[in-house]
Amino acid sequence: MEYAVFLGCNIPARLNQYETSTRAVLEKLGVGWVDIRDFNCCGYPLRNIDFKVFLLSSARNLALAEKRRLNVMALCKCCYGSLKKADYLMKDNASLRQEVNKTLEKEGLRYEGGVEVKHYLPVLYHEVGLTSIKEKVKKPFKGLKIATHYGCHALRPSQIVQFDDPVSPSLFDQLVEVTGAESITWPMKLECCGAPLWGIHDELSTDLTLKKLKNGRESGADYVCAACTYCQIQFDTVQQMILSQRGLNHPLPSILYPQLLGLSMGIDSGTLGLKMNKIPISEIEQLQTEQVEIPA
Amino acid sequence: MSLSTSLTIALAIFGLALIYKVSTWFRYKIGIQSIEIRTSERVFSALKGILLTVFSPKILTLLKVFVLDVLLQLRILKEDFLRWFMHLCIYGGFMLLLLMHALDKYITVALFNNYYPTINPFMFLRNLFGVFVILGVAIAIYRRFILKVPRLITNAMDIYTIIIVAVIMLSGIFLEATKMVAYSDYQRMVNEYSGLSDPQELKALEAYWVKEFGTVSPNLKGPFDEKILAQGRDLHQSSCAECHAKPQWAFAGYGTAKVISPIGLKIDRARLPSLLWYLHVLACWVGLAYLPFSKMFHIFTSQLSLLANSVMEKGKSFPANIATRQVMELDACTHCGTCSLRCSVAIVFDEIPNINILPSEKIASVKALASGKKLSPQALRNIQEGVYLCTNCYRCTVVCPVGINLQDLWFNVRETLLQKGYPEFFALSPLSFYRGLMREQTVRKDYEKPLIRAREAIASQCDLMKRKEKVLPLTPADRPFQSGLNLSAQARTFSVCFGCQTCTTVCPVVSNYDNPQEALGLLPHQIMHAAGLGLRDLAFGSNMLWDCLTCYQCQEQCPQGVSVTDVLYELKNLAIKHVRERAL
Numbered sequence: 018m019e020y021a022v023f024l025g026c027n028i029p030a031r032l033n034q035y036e037t038s039t040r041a042v043l044e045k046l047g048v049g050w051v052d053i054r055d056f057n058c059c060g061y062p063l064r065n066i067d068f069k070v071f072l073l074s075s076a077r078n079l080a081l082a083e084k085r086r087l088n089v090m091a092l093c094k095c096c097y098g099s100l101k102k103a104d105y106l107m108k109d110n111a112s113l114r115q116e117v118n119k120t121l122e123k124e125g126l127r128y129e130g131g132v133e134v135k136h137y138l139p140v141l142y143h144e145v146g147l148t149s150i151k152e153k154v155k156k157p158f159k160g161l162k163i164a165t166h167y168g169c170h171a172l173r174p175s176q177i178v179q180f181d182d183p184v185s186p187s188l189f190d191q192l193v194e195v196t197g198a199e200s201i202t203w204p205m206k207l208e209c210c211g212a213p214l215w216g217i218h219d220e221l222s223t224d225l226t227l228k229k230l231k232n233g234r235e236s237g238a239d240y241v242c243a244a245c246t247y248c249q250i251q252f253d254t255v256q257q258m259i260l261s262q263r264g265l266n267h268p269l270p271s272i273l274y275p276q277l278l279g280l281s282m283g284i285d286s287g288t289l290g291l292k293m294n295k296i297p298i299s300e301i302e303q304l305q306t307e308q309v310e311i312p313a
Numbered sequence: 314m315s316l317s318t319s320l321t322i323a324l325a326i327f328g329l330a331l332i333y334k335v336s337t338w339f340r341y342k343i344g345i346q347s348i349e350i351r352t353s354e355r356v357f358s359a360l361k362g363i364l365l366t367v368f369s370p371k372i373l374t375l376l377k378v379f380v381l382d383v384l385l386q387l388r389i390l391k392e393d394f395l396r397w398f399m400h401l402c403i404y405g406g407f408m409l410l411l412l413m414h415a416l417d418k419y420i421t422v423a424l425f426n427n428y429y430p431t432i433n434p435f436m437f438l439r440n441l442f443g444v445f446v447i448l449g450v451a452i453a454i455y456r457r458f459i460l461k462v463p464r465l466i467t468n469a470m471d472i473y474t475i476i477i478v479a480v481i482m483l484s485g486i487f488l489e490a491t492k493m494v495a496y497s498d499y500q501r502m503v504n505e506y507s508g509l510s511d512p513q514e515l516k517a518l519e520a521y522w523v524k525e526f527g528t529v530s531p532n533l534k535g536p537f538d539e540k541i542l543a544q545g546r547d548l549h550q551s552s553c554a555e556c557h558a559k560p561q562w563a564f565a566g567y568g569t570a571k572v573i574s575p576i577g578l579k580i581d582r583a584r585l586p587s588l589l590w591y592l593h594v595l596a597c598w599v600g601l602a603y604l605p606f607s608k609m610f611h612i613f614t615s616q617l618s619l620l621a622n623s624v625m626e627k628g629k630s631f632p633a634n635i636a637t638r639q640v641m642e643l644d645a646c647t648h649c650g651t652c653s654l655r656c657s658v659a660i661v662f663d664e665i666p667n668i669n670i671l672p673s674e675k676i677a678s679v680k681a682l683a684s685g686k687k688l689s690p691q692a693l694r695n696i697q698e699g700v701y702l703c704t705n706c707y708r709c710t711v712v713c714p715v716g717i718n719l720q721d722l723w724f725n726v727r728e729t730l731l732q733k734g735y736p737e738f739f740a741l742s743p744l745s746f747y748r749g750l751m752r753e754q755t756v757r758k759d760y761e762k763p764l765i766r767a768r769e770a771i772a773s774q775c776d777l778m779k780r781k782e783k784v785l786p787l788t789p790a791d792r793p794f795q796s797g798l799n800l801s802a803q804a805r806t807f808s809v810c811f812g813c814q815t816c817t818t819v820c821p822v823v824s825n826y827d828n829p830q831e832a833l834g835l836l837p838h839q840i841m842h843a844a845g846l847g848l849r850d851l852a853f854g855s856n857m858l859w860d861c862l863t864c865y866q867c868q869e870q871c872p873q874g875v876s877v878t879d880v881l882y883e884l885k886n887l888a889i890k891h892v893r894e895r896a897l
Contacts (some may be wrong), residue, residue: 026657026706058657058704064863065742065885070664077660095743103793120663124463173865174876183869209821209864215740216749217764218860224825225862247746256751 019049020090020135020146023080023100025059027246028092031254034290035246038275039092039137041288043294044153045153046145053219055081059096060103061170069116075103076117080128088133090140095213097136098170098178104134105177119196136171138166138244138274139180142188150195157197161304163277164238164269165189165200166229166252169209192274193242196281197306202234210243212251223259226251230269240301257295270296280305316594323598330605338641341683344725345732345756347636358633371624378623383616388714392651395452402449403478404612406442414439415597429556437562440489444565446482450475464659465650466674470607477600484593489566491586494529494577498586507552514548521545526560527570529577611647615715619647622716639725642717643680648673650711652719658702669699672709672719679726690735694896697730701739705747728755731763735894736770738889741859768859771892775854794849794887806875810841816867816877822860833857837867837877842878853888861885 028035043050060075078100082089091097107114108130118127141150167186174181186207190200211226230252233241243249251269260268272294279289280302286292291299339355342348366372381387386404390397413421413435417510421428421435428435453475457467492498499522509515520537522528522545573580580586604610621638652672653659661670668674678696681688688696700723709719727748731737740748740763752760816837817823826832834855835843843851852858858881867877 026704026708029711030705030707053361054655057660058706062704062743062746063658063661064882066739066744066889067664068883068886070661073664074658074660124661169862169866173869174878175869209862209866211862212746213743213862213864214860216743216745216747216752219749219752219761221822221825221860222749225821228825247743250746250750258750258752 018047018140019051019087020140021051021053021056021085021087023056023089023091023093023096025079025091025093025246026094029248032246032250034276034293034306035092035273037250038279038284038289039283042275042279042282043137045282045284046141046150048140051085051087053081053085053087059091059112061094061095061099064099065193071099072103072106072113073117073173075099076107076128077121077126078096078116079104079107079134080121080126081111082132083128084126086131088135090135090137092137092244092261094136094168094171095245095247097134097180100134101178103130104130110127136180136244138171138189138192142192147191148193150192150278154196154281156305156307157281158277158301158304159197159306161198161301162201162237162239163193163198163272164203164205164233164236164241165193165206165243166210166248166271167207167242168243168248169207173246173302187296189242189244189274193277196277198277198281201236201238203233205232207240210245210248210251212247212255215251215255222251226256227263227265230256234269236268238269239275239304240298241269241271242274242277243271250265251275253295268296270294270298272298272301277301314859316716319595319598323602324788326602327605330602334605334610334644337684338637338644341640341685342636343639343679343729344636344684345720345728346632346725347639348744350633350636355633355637358631359637362631362634366624374623375620378619379616382619382623382716386714388712392712392714396456396649399449399452399456402445402452404449405854406445406449407478409442410439410446413442423583424741431557432555433558433562436558440486440563440565443482443485446478447486450479450482462650462654464653464662464671466653466668466671468648468677471605471648474608476602477596480596481593484589484596486565486569488586488589489563489595490569491580491589493527493560493563493566493570494574495586496528496530496578497581497584499526499528502553502557506556507548509548509552514544517541517544518548518552519545521549525549527567527574529574529581531578577893608646608648610644611715613793614641614645615647615728618642619716620717627721635721639718639722640683642722643676643683644717645717646673647715648677649714651712651714655708655712657704657706657708661702665702666696667702669696671700672723675699675723676717676719679722682726682730693730693733694735696726697733697735697737698739700727700730701744703727704744724751724754732756732759734766736767736892737763737802738771738892740764740766740767741885741889768856770896771888772854774892774895775850777848777850777854788792794847806873807841807844807877807880809873810838810845810871810874810875812838812842813872814838815870815872816841816875819866819870821864821866822857822862833860837881839876840884841877841880844884849887852884857881858885858888 024036040050054080058074059078060071063074064071079089089100091100107117107128114128121127135193167247168187171178171180172183172186180186181188193200205228208229209225210229211222214222230241243252249271256268256271276289276291276298280286286299286302339352339359366375386397386400391401414430417428417430430436430439456462457465457471474532499519503509503515503518505697507518509518516533519528520533520541523530523533524535524537524542560570570681600609604612618641623636627635627636652674653674656672659671662668671680675696678699682696707720710717713719745764748755795798820837823829825835825838829836834857835851836857840852840855840857861878861881863882864880865878868875868879871877
């Protein structure tokens with residue numbers, strides 16, 4: 018099991034803890050990680066501007082992975098959604114494929130559709146499996162309530178992304194519960210985090226983010242858990258900005274899934290970059306218990 | 314014109330240009346933060362900053378960076394071995410030649426009291442270093458013109474630089490070779506140094522030199538008698554050997570001499586050695602005078618940039634020094650193209666042919682901008698679009714071999730340009746996410762302006778939105794628009810919309826407003842309907858289009874299978890295309 022890991026633009030620049038924590042977790046679970054330095058933008062921010070530009074940018078990544086005969090594993094759900102969409106179009110639409118490949122061939126690349134794009138949550142769920150993950154959980158949480166945030170671009174359009182059941186997904190909740198935490202039921206679980214409009218229409222973005230986080234807090238969550246770059250930055254960096262702007266207190270801190278899983282596996286908080294989160298999450302460690310080894 | 318006059322002129326140009334260039338570092342302004350800072354404050358801060366750094370533990374960081382990044386250039390090695398080897402050949406070879414050969418009167422003579430350019434190891438080393446540089450230049454030519462690295466742009470300055478260095482090196486080698494074959498040079502040396510007068514002895518020495526040193530004599534031709542050669546060897550040992558090593562040691566010059574020896578007499582008659590000498594020296598002067606205006610200026614500035622960036626930090630260093638550093642960095646750029654090779658959106662250049670998308674080219678435009686050069690609105694808009702088309706991934710900054718903080722540069726230029734009043738339509742895309750994160754560092758009161766301006770520029774093209782009382786004809790107004798919605802297969806699905814309003818009902822943006830129509834204009838189901846009727850203005854002019862989260866709730870839940878989100882995406886593409894074309 019080896020993947021070309023797609024980090025995208027934001028993780029190396031401003032969410033380094035996502036990379037370090039995922040690396041640490043995947044290493045323990047035996048999932049191989051290959052870096053392709055030539056990867057470029059997934060195309061997501063370019064979709065508003067020009068469809069062709071989006072497709073070209075996205076497909077170039079798929080071509081690079083195909084050249085190395087690797088499947089792609091995305092950490093960001095917007096990257097995932099974009100790559101999935103591009104993959105779908107390149108497989109489905111011969112004339113588009115031809116047009117894109119004509120440009121890619123200028124640098125000796127082409128995409129024939131031989132790559133599977135996955136997000137790392139389904140990789141953990143389907144390929145590593147809950148049982149194998151559970152074996153590695155050494156310091157499970159107790160009494161921790163987590164609000165899982167699925168992320169729009171992972172769930173929808175379901176026909177293309179095929180992540181989980183778009184109406185009542187459960188994959189992420191099960192992955193959270195493996196760590197001993199409780200995944201709460203909350204009405205706005207499948208709603209947008211607000212990030213797509215941050216920088217375009219901040220008022221609206223703020224409204225949506227606060228509404229969602231308030232709903233999570235009121236439903237009893239201690240933390241919201243994200244597995245997407247944009248969602249995490251929105252819930253962490255942006256939440257901190259907007260709370261101070263609107264003079265509000267009581268954040269609902271956000272923890273990245275690999276940070277949560279990593280802690281339960283006993284990986285040290287430095288590697289997981291807990292301190293790099295803008296809204297402090299270190300208190301979560303107090304809810305961990307030492308697993309008592311039962312002699313066989 | 315005598316040599317010393319030309320040298321004086323070259324030095325004067327170099328010196329004046331250097332002073333002018335350095336003065337621009339303190340005068341030019343990039344970014345809103347630097348507008349308020351006066352030149353005198355910048356000069357003072359620079360001196361203070363340098364003193365405070367040199368007399369602090371940071372000196373260790375500077376030393377480390379000097380050894381690893383300036384001397385060994387590990388940043389280039391990390392990128393690409395071939396390029397590192399190429400650059401080391403050119404820079405190492407050139408510096409050593411400069412110190413040992415060009416400045417021999419001042420440096421080499423002082424260090425070695427037996428120095429003479431025609432003895433070893435100097436003769437050998439001069440050739441070795443020269444060959445290093447030629448090898449490096451050959452690799453540079455190979456990379457830029459034969460290998461054709463994608464998106465590596467070669468401009469006139471790159472070509473001039475390659476030509477100047479190549480002319481200096483090749484003229485040097487040819488000069489040495491022609492001197493080896495030239496009979497008059499041989500005679501001059503005999504007259505000056507040998508003190509021989511016996512014709513027999515002179516003949517023996519000449520024979521020896523024709524055989525062993527490549528001299529082409531009009532009088533003598535081999536093969537020679539062994540006895541004469543033995544006598545010549547003895548004479549050579551006593552009169553010449555002390556300050557003239559075997560020419561084979563000057564392997565490049567000797568090899569060339571062997572090739573040109575059939576025309577050796579003609580070369581001498583044409584006095585080619587002195588011509589080449591002038592060419593060699595003048596090319597050096599030209600290089601010297603051109604240096605401050607060209608990428609070769611990085612010989613000085615790249616070190617400054619690497620050292621300054623290793624100890625400076627935004628928020629901690631004096632703002633005046635950051636302003637100065639940013640202008641200085643523009644002169645440190647070597648136009649090597651690494652940033653463009655690693656740029657996350659460089660591929661976009663293949664579809665949108667705006668050269669300012671590529672960071673390595675953008676920096677040239679920023680230079681023009683910083684110098685206060687009058688740029689046309691078109692040029693300004695192109696630069697603005699180029700700096701906006703950036704995912705702010707920091708890769709350019711991480712890989713820059715001379716350590717330029719390109720990310721900060723783009724941010725500052727972006728904010729300055731956005732306030733000039735040209736609408737930037739790309740601001741209505743998630744490329745703005747970073748700007749949102751950085752909003753505390755923009756001029757707060759102007760933060761929203763570019764976003765509003767872009768929306769207004771698009772809405773102003775939509776007459777129907779402005780004239781609400783207008784009665785619409787029943788037949789679709791704009792068939793090309795309607796049939797233009799076909800970029801991805803999904804977008805054609807709007808035609809099956811039956812107006813059930815599910816999309817609008819599930820839209821989180823719509824439900825955020827008490828009076829959604831007032832805030833958003835047309836709602837999702839109405840936009841689908843407008844698209845169905847071919848009413849372009851209504852579809853383009855609605856805020857809903859730009860306030861769409863792309864959360865795909867509408868599309869997922871549509872009972873008719875209309876790809877609502879994808880249609881909205883395409884409408885955005887068309888609207889931007891439409892207004893961009895009009896703006897250009």
